[in-house]
Amino acid sequence: MASFASALMSSTPGSAPHRFAVFDGDLDPEWHGLLAQAPALAVDTEAMGLVHGRDRLCLVQIADHLDNVCCIRIARGQRQAPRLQELMESPAIEKVFHFARFDLAALGEGLGIAVAPVFCTKVASRLARTYSSRHGLKEVVQELVGVELDKQSQSSDWGRVEDLGEAQLAYAANDVRYLLGARQALASILEREERLELAQRCFACLPVFAELDRSRFGSVFEHSSSSR
Numbered sequence: 001m002a003s004f005a006s007a008l009m010s011s012t013p014g015s016a017p018h019r020f021a022v023f024d025g026d027l028d029p030e031w032h033g034l035l036a037q038a039p040a041l042a043v044d045t046e047a048m049g050l051v052h053g054r055d056r057l058c059l060v061q062i063a064d065h066l067d068n069v070c071c072i073r074i075a076r077g078q079r080q081a082p083r084l085q086e087l088m089e090s091p092a093i094e095k096v097f098h099f100a101r102f103d104l105a106a107l108g109e110g111l112g113i114a115v116a117p118v119f120c121t122k123v124a125s126r127l128a129r130t131y132s133s134r135h136g137l138k139e140v141v142q143e144l145v146g147v148e149l150d151k152q153s154q155s156s157d158w159g160r161v162e163d164l165g166e167a168q169l170a171y172a173a174n175d176v177r178y179l180l181g182a183r184q185a186l187a188s189i190l191e192r193e194e195r196l197e198l199a200q201r202c203f204a205c206l207p208v209f210a211e212l213d214r215s216r217f218g219s220v221f222e223h224s225s226s227s228r
Contacts, residue, residue, distance in 0.1 A: 017063070017067050017068065017069040017173060017177060018066055018067040018068055018069075019067075019068045019069070020068075020069050020070065020173065021069075021070045021071075022070065022071045022072075022073065022169065023070060023071070023072045023073065024072075024073050024075070024161075024162075025072070025073070025074070025075060025078060025081060026072060026081040026082060026083050026084055027070065027072065027081075027083040027084055027087075028083075029083070031068075031070055032083040032086070032087065034064075034068060035062060035064055035068070035070075035087055036086075036087060036090070036093070038064040038065060038066075038093060039065070039092075039093065039094065040064075040065065040093060040094040040095070040096055040119070040180060040183070041062055041063070041064055041087065041093055041094070041095055041096065042062065042063040042064075042096045042097075042176040042177070042178075042179035042180050042183075043060065043061065043062050043088070043095050043096065043097055043103065043115075043176065043179075044060075044061045044097065044098070044103065044172070044175045044176050044179075045057060045059065045060050045061070045102075045103045045106045045107065046058050046059040046061075046158040046172060047106050047110075047158065048157075048158060048159050050102070052105045052106060052109045052213055052214045053109060053214065056074075056076065056110060056159070057074050057106045057107070057109070057110030057111065058073070058074055058158035058159055058161050059071055059072065059073055059074060059158055059161065059164070059172060060072040060074065060081075060084060060107070061172045061173060061175060061176045062087075062176060063173075063176040063177050063179065063180070064180075065180055067177065069173045069176060069177055071164075071169060071172050071173065072084060073161035073162070073164070074110060074111070074161065075161065076159070076161075078110075078111070079110075079111065079112065080111060080112065081111050081113075084111070084113070085111065085112070085113045088107065088113045088114075088115045089113065089114055089115065089116065091116065091117065094117050094118070094119055095115050095116075095117065095118050095119070096118075096119045096120075096121065096179050096180060096183045097118065097119070097120055097121070097179070098120070098121045098122050098137040098140070098175075098179060098182075099120065099122045099137075100115075100118050100119075100120035100122070100123070100203070100206050100210075101120070101206055101209050101210055101213065102210075102213075103115075104118065104206055104207055104210035105210035105211070105213045105214050108210060108211070108214060109214050114207065115207070116207065117203070118203050118204075118206055118207075119183055119187075119203055120202075120203055120206060121137070121140055121179060121182050121183055121186055122135055122136075122137075122140075123199065123202050123203065123206075124183070124186040124187070124190060124199050125140050125186060127190060127195050127198065127199050127202070128186050128189035128190045128193065128195065128199075129143075129186075129189070137149065137175065140182050140186075141178045141179075141181075141182055144181065144182045144185035144186065145178045145181040145182055145185070147174075147178050149174055149175070149178070150170075150171065150174070156168055
């Protein structure tokens with residue numbers, strides 16, 4: 001734990017999480033109960049690649065508003081995680097993602113989880129931060145939360161779930177630790193600019209887009225002059 005904390009603090013200007021844990025396959029009862037009390041949870045996933053059905057889900061990261069952070073390692077061939085599913089499908093807990101479209105498809109394809117309700121900081125950023133063309137997690141968190149994320153471990157082998165390195169775990173933890181702060185800042189801008197309701201309607205469509213991606217119809221809404 002001490003070595004992980006050192007890796008985490010060296011990857012960002014902040015401190016280590018209030019609590020951090022790594023689980024194999026699913027949350028334990030204690031952490032399930034802890035996270036079930038949160039009004040919102042920040043969530044992210046890591047996979048072997050970007051093609052659902054080919055590239056398996058490897059890791060699920062979760063953080064709450066009290067800076068409790070955990071990573072769940074998903075084994076090759078695993079198809080269920082009942083405690084995780086209960087949290088992700090709870091109507092009382094908002095799940096906050098960055099680029100939720102990918103994560104919803106990954107959780108649905110890998111573990112049969114139908115996540116709801118959802119807030120996507122990437123969609124929110126595009127609707128709120130119209131003064132910027134940069135809507136990646138790194139840019140959004142740096143501007144709205146004041147933390148510069150280290151993304152060096154983004155493209156790495158997540159399939160070695162039993163032997164993930166400290167740098168990978170630090171990267172995974174940081175990708176969720178600041179999402180709730182970004183969500184609050186984006187919601188404030190959306191409300192000020194009278195776009196919050198539009199954003200919420202967009203969020204409600206994300207499960208459909210995720211299902212289209214899983215079914216290889218992800219480009220069904222794309223338009224070109226030759227297809228009119």
